[in-house]
Amino acid sequence: MSAPILEIRDLSVGYQTERGYLQALRNVSFTVPEGKIIGIVGESGCGKSTLISSIIRLLAPNASIGNGAILFKGQDLLGLSPGDMRFLRGNEISMVFQDPMTSLNPVLTIGRQMADVQHRSGASYIGKRSRSLMMLERVGIPDPASQLGRYPHHLSGGMRQRVAIAMALMTEPSLLIADEPTTALDATLEVQIIARLRELQRDFGCSILFISHHLGVIAELCDEVIVMYAGEVCESGSTREVFLGPRHPYTQRLLECDPARIPQRTRHLPVIEGSLPDLVDVPRGCIFRERCAHSMARCATERPGLSAGLHLSACHLPDLAS
């Protein structure tokens, strides 16, 4: 088996806020193998954004990385100088952001922005333009030549997101990070974009780190999935295993509450009772303890580590397979 493209080891990241030090990520570890699509699923506040920002190192000024390593192709990104890090961005590691309305510069044409992304290629203006056209075709944009001269506000949301994907894949990165790319789009568009992404991944062979809170999309697209809660990884494994046989109570509740899974008509959508814990004052023991139906005494004192093996779960309960 080839080396993983991305390996997160024991990463802890926090923010200095008025109330204190907010521990957004605590000892997060996982790997992204080469050529695979890994999904990260979790509700708002689970630390997904902090994770991505840490990988590409575009964190807010009040953020600090506690300990841990981010190994990209074996090299620790945290040890890189800003210049070297910048070299990787848009080159080996690309991103697609969530909101296509605001992620593109409103006063520059699509063509100009796509050319700017190729700033390292050394190609001529014509060379860059033809590559842009080719990429636009690959993502399924009709009449690419005329789109190059347009501004982002001329395009629909779905088109803008396709352009974003085209821009991200243009430099043939080894790792593509997609931060909830379809959340702002409606369902039919979502299906199309996901299908296109899968196709492109097969063609380009890059690894994708796909963040979403939409379980259906994760199930459809991702080979493996990582479930995060409040800054920690609580479960990870192949999508099939995790979704069909969730081991962590949080994952179980997540799946139960997924509207797509509800067996019969009901007036009230199920929710997970309780709310996110305060990450400035992190409670001892298991982070999910407050909202877990199965919590025991041990959960209050001892923080569960990830179990060994391929299907990992951070829980004191041995096996919850029903």
Add this chain to the structure above:
Amino acid sequence: MGKFVFRRILASLLVLWLAVSLLFGMIRMVPGDPASVMLGPKATPALKAELAQRMGLDRPLVVQLGMFYAGLARGDLGVDPFSNREVSDIVFEQLPFTLALVLAAIGGASLLGIPLGCFSAIRRNSLLDRLTGVMSVAFIAIPSFVVALYLLLWLAVKWRWFPAMGAGEAGNYPDQARHLVLPAIALGLGWVGYIARLVRASMLEVMEENHIRTARAFGLPERTVVVSYALRIALLPTVTILGLGIGSMLSGALFAEIVFSRPGIGKLLYEAVLSRNYPVVMGSVLATTGFFVLCTLIADTVNAVLDPRLRESPGN
């Protein structure tokens, strides 16, 4: 885009028309008949009658108003009773000097202010940022003629670094440039800080926006991100404000011209006021007001050109 410009032109014309009518009305409000007021105590009845006839003062008011507008449309601002020259000639003779001054002042202020503002935004709360902040507030506040006087006192009279009077030899550009320096500094000093503040505030807002994060995520060099991506958007509101600020600059230009004895519309107007030369007074005020309205219009149009979002109707 055409529709937008058209509507703006209409609005400007409306305001201009009202301003002009106001001026016209003012002159008729003077106690006594305009002819004797203009000619002063030495006016003989014959002179008065001639002037009255020339200015059409014997006709009904409405006709006078009509004549006035007709004249304006022709570019006829009346005749200077003292020198017998067309007012429009006199005004347009002096206008280039004032324009040169205003442009030099704004140009210099922008050249200094934009980079300062940009830098302040990138290095927030650094020493330079704080200093710029204080300086900008300070220099906006102080009346420009005080600055002009001090500059004249020290740099021109005491140390003789720059000339104290006039616009320089005709056709001799370096000489004229030397004569421009002090007045332009006096006019533009307050603006450096003002522009820096505007750019800084604008940049801070733009740098927070998502597309800047995208640009960084694609590894674009910081210089490109700041200048081509952020500054371009941040400059838009600055341009509009500059256009509007030209009006206040014209007032300042008047003082600069008087302090440095420079030719220009300001000096022309001032001397006309002292000699009660109404046609020239009116002509100068009209010309400057028209210029001011034109600048506002241009500023809005430039804004629309730079920001493609403004060109279309909203709700795309």
Add this chain to the structure above:
Amino acid sequence: MSIVPAVIRSTFTALRKDPLGMAGFVLVSLMLFLTVFAAWLAPHDPLEVDVANRLSGPSLEHWLGTDQLGRDVLSRVLYGGQVALKVALVAISAAMAAGLVLGMMAGFGPRWLDRILVISFDTVRSFPTIMFALAIIALTGPSLNTVIGVIIITSIPVYARVVRTQTQALRERDFILAERAMGASTARILRDHVMPNIAAPLFILASMDVPAVVGMEAGLSFLGLGVNPPTPSWGSILNDGYSYLRNSPWPIIAGGLPLIAVTLGFTFFGESLRDIFDPKLRGKDQGGK
């Protein structure tokens, strides 16, 4: 209005944290003191002529020297402040009052009235201010009262616009609609709800307007179109100084200093007030004041 002492106290606490604002306040207070007590503080009669000693530099007798007629510059500067004070008080109060009324009319009244008023404001403001002043002075002759009048006319739109915006915004708010539903008259709403909300922004605007007003009077007096000689005004002192620039720089130096002090003081103080009362007005301009 028992809330006023508390407001003043908390303002001072906030001011103490802001060195520039504090400096502004100190300058303003100093200038006010010097001006109000000019009669007691001035060493000489500002109109007393002493041609033998004309255009002399600073000395024990004349701390800031003498002007071209031998008058004591320091005393003239002190009394000149009274002119500035008078102009500022009268012009700003009048413009504020008129602006308040007109702004409320525009904001609360019928659409057509609003349109007319706004166009009038725009028209008055479409003239470069000094040029407008000169045009009017050309017609009516120079005098301090004319200057005050012109300042009032050109300032009214500034106040009126702020009042209008605030009034319009408040007009749509729920609690106003509730009051209307209970039958409150427009006058009552204006008095009880609109005015308290406007008081702070207006006061801050006035504070930031003082430099402009004082500057305008000084400028027009400098042009010889303001106060009538021999009355001292900072502008007229500068005018005299300008004519005799090459003989003695002191009248110019002395005339400019109080202007700088007043404009800087009120601007720093006003900005500080604005930050204290409504940081939203300042936008993203954090730090670097």
